[in-house]
Amino acid sequence: MFRGQGVFSFTPPTPIEQDRVARFEKVRFLEAPFTDLVFLFADTTAAQLQRAISFTRGDVPGEVRGKIKDALDYLADDDSQTFDPDLMSAFLNGDTASLFYAHVWRSSGSPLMYMVNPSEVEGVSLRNKISAHGIGRRSEVVCRFPRMGQPRDPSATGDRTRQADVQSYNIESSLPPTGVGELGFSATARLEIVSDTTVGPWVVFELFDKLKVDSARWEDGGAATIQRGKDSPLLWVRLDRQLRPGDLRVLLLSYHGDLIDRYGDFFDIKSSAAWYPRSLEGRSLAKFDLTFNTSATYALASVGNRVDSTSSGRSVRTRWVSQGPIRNASFNLGLFKSYEVREDGVPPVTVMISEEGHKKLARVYVQQRKMREKVGADVSKSLKFFQDVYGPAPVNHFYATEIPDFHGEAFPGMVHLSWVTFQNTSDEGDDELFRAHEVAHQWWASAWTFRATTISG
Numbered sequence: 001m002f003r004g005q006g007v008f009s010f011t012p013p014t015p016i017e018q019d020r021v022a023r024f025e026k027v028r029f030l031e032a033p034f035t036d037l038v039f040l041f042a043d044t045t046a047a048q049l050q051r052a053i054s055f056t057r058g059d060v061p062g063e064v065r066g067k068i069k070d071a072l073d074y075l076a077d078d079d080s081q082t083f084d085p086d087l088m089s090a091f092l093n094g095d096t097a098s099l100f101y102a103h104v105w106r107s108s109g110s111p112l113m114y115m116v117n118p119s120e121v122e123g124v125s126l127r128n129k130i131s132a133h134g135i136g137r138r139s140e141v142v143c144r145f146p147r148m149g150q151p152r153d154p155s156a157t158g159d160r161t162r163q164a165d166v167q168s169y170n171i172e173s174s175l176p177p178t179g180v181g182e183l184g185f186s187a188t189a190r191l192e193i194v195s196d197t198t199v200g201p202w203v204v205f206e207l208f209d210k211l212k213v214d215s216a217r218w219e220d221g222g223a224a225t226i227q228r229g230k231d232s233p234l235l236w237v238r239l240d241r242q243l244r245p246g247d248l249r250v251l252l253l254s255y256h257g258d259l260i261d262r263y264g265d266f267f268d269i270k271s272s273a274a275w276y277p278r279s280l281e282g283r284s285l286a287k288f289d290l291t292f293n294t295s296a297t298y299a300l301a302s303v304g305n306r307v308d309s310t311s312s313g314r315s316v317r318t319r320w321v322s323q324g325p326i327r328n329a330s331f332n333l334g335l336f337k338s339y340e341v342r343e344d345g346v347p348p349v350t351v352m353i354s355e356e357g358h359k360k361l362a363r364v365y366v367q368q369r370k371m372r373e374k375v376g377a378d379v380s381k382s383l384k385f386f387q388d389v390y391g392p393a394p395v396n397h398f399y400a401t402e403i404p405d406f407h408g409e410a411f412p413g414m415v416h417l418s419w420v421t422f423q424n425t426s427d428e429g430d431d432e433l434f435r436a437h438e439v440a441h442q443w444w445a446s447a448w449t450f451r452a453t454t455i456s457g
Contacts, residue, residue, distance in 0.1 A: 001068055002037040008104050008112065010126060012143050020143040024128060032112065036105040038071035042090040043098045043116075071103035074113060074129075074139055081229030085204045085280060086119045092202040092236075097162075098147075113139055116147060119162040123147040158281040164203035164243055165284045167325075168192040171276055172291040175260070175298075175333065183267065183298075183333075185211075186256035189276055190219075193239075193249040201239040206278045208271035209233045211257035219250035235277055253277060265357035266404035267298075267334040272416065276329070285325035292331065293317050299352055300333035301399035303412045323394065326412045332401040341376040346383040347393050351376040352401040353422055361423060371422045375400060378432055379415075382439035390443040398442075400435075408434060410441030 010030035012018045018028040039045060049055075075084040090099045097118045104112040113127040124147050127139040170190040175183050193203070207213075209231045216224040216237070225238040239249055259275055261268045269275065273282070290302050296316050304322035311317075322329070336352035343349075353372050361367065368374065379400045387393050395413035402419055403409075409416040415438040425431045 001039070001064055003035065003064065003067075006034050006037065008032045008034050008102075008106070008114070010114070013145055017143040017145050021126070024142050030112075032104065032109070033107040034104050035107055036067050038068055038103040040075075040087055040101040041099060042095050043100050045100060067105070071111075074103065074111075075101075077232075079230070080209065080232035082232045082234055085234055086117055089119075089199075089202060089204060093200060093242075112142075118147070119160055121146065121159055121161055123161075158283045160279075160281040162195075162197045162199060163279050163281060164193050164195050164199050164205075165279050165281070166191045166205075166277070166286050167194045168287045168289075169276060169329070170289045172293070173331075174293040175295075176293075177295050177297070182262050183260045184256070185259040185275075186214075186254070187276070188252070188254045191251045191253065191277060193237075193243065193251055194247070195243045196245050198242055198244050200242045203237055203239060203243065204280065205235045205237065206233050206274050206280060206282070207235045207255070207276070208257070208259065208274040210270065211255050211259065211275070214254040214256060216251065216253050219252060224251055233274065263404050264360060265335050265354050266402075266419065267332075268404050269330070269332065272330040272332075272409055272411075273328055283327045285327055287325050288320070288322040288329045290320045290329065290331070291317065292320075292333075294333060297335070298333045299336040299338055300331060301350070301352055301401050301414055302331040303329045303414055305396050305413070322412065328411055330409070330411045330414070330416075332399075332403065332414070332416055334402070336401070337372075339372040339376055341380045343380045343384060346380060346387055347396055347398045349376055349380045349383065349398045349400060351379070352399060354402055354419075357404075357419075358423065361419075367423045368425050371425075374425060375417065375422055375435065378435040379439055382436040383442075385436075386440055386443055393442055395442065408438045410438045412442070415439065415441075 008030065012021055021030065022028045075087060076082065086099065087101060089095065090097065098116055099118060100116040102114045104114065106112065110129040115125050117123045117125070122144045125144040126142045128142055130138045130140050171187055173185065173187040175185055178184055213226060213228065213235065216226045218224055227236040228234065237251065243249060259270055261270060288304060292300055292302065294300050294316050296311060296314050300318060302320040303326065304320045306318055307321050308319040309316065332352070334354055335356060337355045339351040339353065341349040341351065351372050358367060358371065379398070383393055383398060397413065399414040401414060401416055402422055403416045404419055406418050406420060408418055417435065417438065421431045421434055
């Protein structure tokens with residue numbers, strides 16, 4: 001930490017980023033006097049300082065400790081014991097990359113957070129405190145751009161450059177009914193971990209914070225070391241050695257938890273995207289082989305192609321396989337009635353709707369007639385339109401499933417549609433646009449990235 005007088009100078013390299021600074025600071029170039037500065041770094045900053053300054057041991061005043069804690073509060077969450085994953089990775093692995101962070105207390109105005117992060121494509125960022133959140137330690141991006149003015153790599157498919165990825169998933173999930181009509185969730189996942197740069201030995205993944213890991217081991221039988229803070233979305237895995245380009249590690253992970261809520265006849269998947277371990281990028285391509293064990297009471301849809309479905313007593317086991325690498329995978333299930341739509345030249349569409357739930361809603365809300373037919377027609381005709389414009393749909397079968405929320409989400413071969421768009425179609429065409437928008441992600445960023453769209457209720 002530095003205490004004294006100084007000036008933080010910041011000049012964004014492009015007019016767009018300069019406009020962003022002006023929105024927050026009313027000036028396009030910053031010259032901000034400061035009194036206190038906290039540094040965190042893994043680069044050569046220490047060596048540079050030691051060449052110019054003599055350091056000695058001494059007592060750290062309580063006020064200084066307080067300033068340091070305030071700075072760290074913007075990077076850490078006490079409740080989940082979670083620290084910024086890129087800084088944490090550098091400290092755990094002893095990285096000497098050009099990672100640098102500075103928390104700047106200005107002489108007047110809110111603090112600034114400046115970071116150079118080699119793990120991000122746009123590695124230079126400036127943030128400030130979100131004033132609307134009062135004393136809370138939250139920040140928002142003022143501007144962000146590549147290091148040293150370098151243009152964005154056209155081959156980059158995401159926002160990150162250094163991380164462990166998963167190239168293939170094989171996940172078997174069980175969703176047994178409980179005694180109170182709810183659904184449990186447990187899964188065993190086989191992950192093929194790779195990287196196109198040298199990373200580790202500690203690597204990090206994202207997993208929904210309500211899911212608890214039961215066991216972790218390598219495919220050769222050895223136990224895997226993992227660490228996770230309470231209610232943290234970050235799952236840390238220690239490899240036996242650094243992961244280098246061309247290396248492959250196969251991790252077997254078993255986990256369970258509170259993933260699904262029930263609202264009457266509707267089921268809500270609390271995390272449709274992080275129900276399995278994902279890289280921080282969230283958009284890395286991977287192959288998926290997914291198996292679900294459910295009660296025959298419920299209908300289920302997932303991504304890719306359903307290659308098997310078998311029944312045993314009151315249980316159903318279905319298997320879904322992606323046609324190739326995709327960027328996200330999900331599923332949906334419920335007390336659905338299925339409605340099939342077939343139109344020449346496009347994949348068949350299955351509309352999965354909670355009809356009993358809508359019958360109960362009809363006591364309170366006005367609803368449209370033939371809701372499943374209208375939604376199915378819109379989805380099928382949207383498929384036909386986009387297929388005529390952009391080429392064949394990348395799936396053999398398409399599922400339009402209902403969720404008890406006010407947004408939609410798109411995944412390869414499947415969309416989640418808000419219950420609102422089933423209940424009552426807008427006369428202004430908003431619902432038709434909403435449905436077509438989600439279908440369009442099959443060509444634009446569904447097989448390639450995750451998207452969510454909110455509609456008004």
